[in-house]
Amino acid sequence: MTASLRLHYAPDNASLIVRLALEELGLPYETILVDRSQRAQQQPAYLRLNPNGTIPALATPDGVIFETAAILLWLADRSGQLAPAPQDPNRGDMLKWLFWCSNTLHIDLRQSFYPEKFIGADPAHQHQLRAVLRQRLQSDLRILEAALIETPALSGQAQPTLFDLYLPCLMRWCKLYAETPGQPWFDITAYPALYALCLRAERRASTRAAQQAEGLGPTPFTAPKLATPPEGSAT
Ligand SMILES: N[C@@H](CCC(=O)N[C@@H](CS)C(=O)NCC(=O)O)C(=O)O
DSSP states (O other): OOOSOEEEEOTTSTHHHHHHHHHHHTOOOEEEEOOGGGTGGGSHHHHTTOTTOOSOEEEETTEEEESHHHHHHHHHHHHTOSSOOTTSTTHHHHHHHHHHIIIIIHHHHHHHHOHHHHHOSOHHHHHHHHHHHHHHHHHHHHHHHHHHHHOGGGSOSSSOOHHHHHHHHHHHHHHHHSSBTTBOOOOGGGSHHHHHHHHHHHTSHHHHHHHHHHTOOSSTTTSOOOOOOSSSOOO
16 A cells, blocks of 8 residues: 655655654655755756755645645644644644744754855855854754743653654754864753753654664764665765
8 A cells, every 4th residue: 555645855854853753643654765966856856846945845645745844733733643732722832933943943054054055155154154053053052942941841751742853853963964073062961951852752662763764873862973874865
C-alpha cells in the first residue's frame, strides 16, 4: 500500500522536524530524498511542489504543504496531538511561539547557514552578518529560555508538543552550522530549560527512528556531530 503522506526530505534538514512529528504520531509515510548534491531543491520537479526551493515539502491527500511550521500545525490539527486544540486556552501561547520559532529563530539560523543568499558573496560582508546574527541568536535563546520557564506547557513531559520536536533540531543546528570554526559561542547547558527539553527528546523513540534514518549520531541534540546519513547529504 502506498502511504498517503510523502515527505520530501534531505538528511538533517528542516524535514527532520517533520519526520519527528510523523514518527511521534505513528503515521505511515514515505520519504523521497531531495538530493542536495545535485541541487534537486532548485530543479523544476521540486519547484512544482515548493516554489521556494526549500526543504521540506509534505505531499498529503489535501495537496502539498511546505513551510515547516505550517506542516507541524496541519499535522497537530489533524491528529489532535502535539498542540492545544483551537478552543483550548493554551492555543494562543502555542501559536505565538510557533510563529516566533519559524519567523525569528529559524530565520536567524537560516541566515547564518546561507549568508550569501542574504548579503552576497563578499566574505567580509558575510563575516559582518554572522557577527550580527550571533548576537541575535544569543538574544533569541535567552528569550526562548525565559518563555519555556514562564510557560511550561509549551513542552510536554509525557506527551511531547511540537516544540519538543522543533526546538531540539534548532539547537542542533545552532551548534553545527551557526558557529564559525574556532569561535564557539553556543553552549546548550547555559540554557537549562532548553537543555532539559533536548535531553527528553533524546530519550524518545521518534528520535531513535530519525537517528537511524538520517545518521544523526548518539546525542543529536545535546552534543551533536555532523550527520553521516545512509543516503543523501545535509548540504
Ligand atoms: N521557511 C522554511 C525554511 C526551510 C529551510 O531553511 N530549509 C533548508 C534546509 S534546512 C533548505 O531548503 N535549504 C536549501 C536552500 O535554501 O537551497 C521552512 O520553515 O520550511
